[in-house]
Amino acid sequence: MRVIVTRPLREAQRWVQDLTASGLQAQALPLIKVGPVDDTTAVVQAWQRLADYVGVMFVSGNAAEHFFASKKPLAPVFTAQAAIKTRAWATGPGTARALLRLGVAPDFLDAPSPDVAQFDSEALWQVVAPQVQPGTRVLIVRGADTLGSDPAGQGSGREWFAKRVAQAGAQVDFVVAYQRCAPDFHAPEAALAQAAATDGSVWLFSSSEAVANLQDLLPDQAWSGARALATHPRIAAAARKIGFLDVAESRPTLSDVVASLNSTL
Structure with a gap:
C-alpha cells in the first residue's frame, strides 16, 4: 500500500x-515544478520598499525561500535589531519553519496557532487583523505559473486575504517571487x-x-x-x-x- x-x-x-x-x-x-522567476527586479524592489509594509504575507515556504534569495546579505529584517519593523506572516507551520531557517526572529513572525482547525489565509487573518489599520500597507509574496499569472482556480485564499486587507482600509500589493509549472512527465x-x-x-x-x-x-x-x-x-x-x-x-x-x-x- x-x-x-x-x-x-x-x-x-x-x-x-x-x-x-x-x-x-x-x-x-x-x-508541481518550482523555480525562480526569470526577472527578479520586482522582488528586489520589494526588498527596497520593505519598510513601507506593516506585514509581509508568505503564501508558502517556496515563497519565503525565493523571496529571501534576493535579500542583500547584510540587510537585517524581521528582527528586533533591524530598523525595519515589518512583520513576517505565515499561513502555516511549514512556511513558518522556512522563515525561521531564513533568519526571521520568532518575535517578528505571526502564524496561526498550532492547534487551529485549518492552516490557511482565513486562520492567519484572525491573528494579524489587528495589525492592519487604515492607511497601512501589506505585501503578499506568491508564486505564478510560467506565464506570470495565477492559474485558474488558484490563489483563492490569498485573494480572500487581500480583500480583508482592503476592507480594513489598507493597501495590498503582490510580488511574484517564484514560478510554478507542470513537471516533466x-x-x-x-x-x-x-x-x-x-x-x-x-x-x-x-x-x-x-x-x-x-x-x-x-x-x-x-x-x-x-x-x-x-x-x-x-x-x-x-x-x-x-x-x-x-x-x-x-x-x-x-x-x-x-x-x-x-x-x-
Whole structure:
C-alpha cells in the first residue's frame, strides 16, 4: 500500500523520508515544478520598499525561500535589531519553519496557532487583523505559473486575504517571487500514476494546482477507483472534481497526515 506524495520534488523527498520513518510506504511523484522567476527586479524592489509594509504575507515556504534569495546579505529584517519593523506572516507551520531557517526572529513572525482547525489565509487573518489599520500597507509574496499569472482556480485564499486587507482600509500589493509549472512527465512517471489510479495507493494532495496538473498530464485517465488524502477542503473539492470518489481530509502537519493515512489504510 503506497502513499503517492505530489509536492514539488524537494518537499516530496522530505515527506517521503518522514512518512517512511513513520512506518508507511511512500513514493514521490511531484506534480508541481518550482523555480525562480526569470526577472527578479520586482522582488528586489520589494526588498527596497520593505519598510513601507506593516506585514509581509508568505503564501508558502517556496515563497519565503525565493523571496529571501534576493535579500542583500547584510540587510537585517524581521528582527528586533533591524530598523525595519515589518512583520513576517505565515499561513502555516511549514512556511513558518522556512522563515525561521531564513533568519526571521520568532518575535517578528505571526502564524496561526498550532492547534487551529485549518492552516490557511482565513486562520492567519484572525491573528494579524489587528495589525492592519487604515492607511497601512501589506505585501503578499506568491508564486505564478510560467506565464506570470495565477492559474485558474488558484490563489483563492490569498485573494480572500487581500480583500480583508482592503476592507480594513489598507493597501495590498503582490510580488511574484517564484514560478510554478507542470513537471516533466515521462514514461516512468506516467506508468506510476496510472498504476496508482487503481492499485489502492493513496494520493497525498497538498495543492489544488497539483490536482489540475495531474488531470492535464493524464487527460484520459479515470480516477474513480483512486483514493486521495487532501490537506484542505478546497484541495479535496478539486480532487473530487476530476473524478476521485474516495477523498479524505487532514490537517497538513505530519502527525495529522500520518494519523489520517493510518486510519485510511
